[in-house]
Amino acid sequence: MTTSDSLPRTPHSHQELLRRLEEAEETIRAIREGEIDALVVRKTMDEEIFTLQGGEHSYRAFMETMGHGAAALGAKGEVLYANTVLTTLIEKPLSRLQGQLLLDHFEAPVSLQLKTLLSEAERSGSGASSCEISLVRGGELRHYLASAEPLQIGVVDGWALTLTDLTDRVRAQESMAAEGAARAIIASANEAVVVCDAAGRITHVNAAVLAIEDGALIGQPFHEAIRLEIKDAIGLVSAEELVRMAIAGTEVKSVEAHAPHAPHAKTLLISAAPLSPTSGTNKGCVITLVDLSQRKSAEERQQFLMAELDHRVKNILTLVMAILHQTDDADIKGFKTTFAGRIQALAATHNLLATNSWATLPLDELFKAELAPYIAPSSDRVEIIGHRLELKPRSAVAVGLILHELVSNAVKYGALSTPNGRIVFAVKHSLDGKSAQVEWRETDGPSVASPLRKGFGRSVIANSLKYSPGGGADLEFLESGVRCVLRIPSEDIAEGSAS
Structure with missing residues (x-):
């Protein structure tokens, strides 16, 4: 690089001025016609012209060696020179670009970005301004860093503009972000998620996989790392075949499998899908296993x-049907009343059991439910003593029918038929340990005698608990009142309820 003589601010003579003017005009012509490459650098006191020499079109040769697109623009943004990278990007030769406004050769949004960039560079006066732009080239989206800096070429003010391809860097950043997002999604998924590469080897797993296989899984083939027994509607399918289908591009949905060696999850629902990045080529598969x-x-x-x-x-x-056939009141009205009462008692017991989810039913609740239509269970005419029993459904239904018959008889003929009659309901332990004893005893009521005919009520009382050797009932018609002792089988009493 050589430097011409400095240009004095005031020429010494008229002839010197004419000579310098002729040189300047010749320099400008040579620069415009491409005979020489030159730059004018402004200093505090004067200006210096720098010419790039060392070969034909050396300044252009310098721009061509640049790996990114570069252009020298005039004051209005017209193209003075553009290297091959840039002309290829714009898809027009230099001969069609020179003298044309560069911004006219870009899409409207990008053109506006570049116009703003040049304005910022002009305002700054020195230093480069830059922005990122995106262009669709060859059917794909590419990313560039556009930089502009004020430049004076000869006596022409303008800009140096460069476009640096950032596509690979942006894709790498996007890939890293996608990888991070994928890892976060996999880690937060409730179901087990396994990612395999194109060879079927495991590359990622989340914590939920530990319920199926708790060994070291990364790097192992899926079918070896996670041992499954798969059977679909067509026939036997191996885990290896399932992964191979997904990698080949066939999505597999909702295949049931058994994991015989799993520490926790034994029965699984498996789905597998191809893993296709932005390139469109299958790179592996994603497998979900739902417990x-x-x-x-x-x-x-x-x-x-x-x-x-x-x-x-x-x-x-x-x-x-048994209640129907053994209800034998003399008239139809009496039959309906008796039959309806027994069915209602059965329904009441079932309602209480349903409320308790058919688990157990407290004996005192059953007793109070049968008394409720006739007398308040809290009345001083009723005394409940002894342990609290929790009955299982079978014994609850039987005891409910027995209590209904005892209460109905007491209302018609016994202690509840008079104002002063009392009922004592007591729970005791049996001596043999095979049952719990529950005593019904009526006092202060009318004198009673054993009925001559054995009706359905006595049959219910005598037989309802005999489904087990430890169950049964003893009914006595004492002069002081009816006494009935129920033996509820121990297997039909919830553990710990009679303590």
Whole structure:
């Protein structure tokens, strides 16, 4: 690089001025016609012209060696020179660009960005201004860093503009961000998630996978790391085949499998899908494994309850038919009243059991429910003593029918038929440990005698608890009042309730 003579601010003579003017005009012509490359650098006191020499078109050669797009623009933004990288990007040769406004060769949004960039560079006066732009080239979106800096070429004010391709860097950043997001999603998923590469080897797993396999999984083939027994509607399918299908691009949904060696989750619902990054080429697959153990347990529980319900309905219908056939009042009105009362007693017991989810039913609640239509359970005419028993459904239904018959008899003929009659309801332990004893005793009522005919009520009392060797009832018609001792089988009493 050489420096011409300094340009004095005031020429010494008219001839010197003419000579310098001719040199300046010749320099400008040469620069415009591409005969030389030159720059004018302004200093505090004067200006210096720098010419780039060392070969034909050396300044252009310098720009061509740049790895990014570069252009020298005039004062209005017209193209003075653009290197091959930039002309290729714009898809127009230099001959069609020179003298044209560069911004006219970009899409409107990008053109506006570049116009703003040049304005910022002009305002700054020195130093480069930059912004990121995006262009669709060759059917794909590419990213560039556009930089502009004020520049004077010869006597022409303008800008140096460069476009640096950032696409690879942006994609790398996006890939890292996507990788981070994917890891976060996998980690936060409730179901087990496994990611495999194109060879079927595990690259990522989340914590939920530990319920299926708690060993070291990364780097292992999926079918070896997680041992599954898969059976679909068509036939046996291996885990290896399932992964191979997903990697090949076939999505597999909702295949049920069994994990015989899993520490926790045994029954699984598996889905697998291809893993396709932005390039569109399958790079592996994503496998989700949903634990069906609780669902299977719920289904089994539901089936059990349905079977139990079916069994209970049949028993109820059988019991209703027995009540119907053994209710033999002399007139139809009496029959309806007696029959309806017994069915209502049965329904009341079932309602109480339903309220307690058919688990257990407190004996005192059953006793109070039968008394409620006739006398308040809190009345001083009723005394409940002894232990609190929790009855299981079978014994609760039987005891409910017995108490209904005892209460109905007391209302018609016994202690509850007079204002002063009393009932004592006591729970005791049996000596043999096979049952709990419950005593019903009426006092202060009318004198009673054993009935001549044994009706349905006595049959219910005598036989309802005999479904077990430890169950039964003893009924006595004493002169002081009716006394009945129930023996409730211990297997039909909830553990710990008679303590």
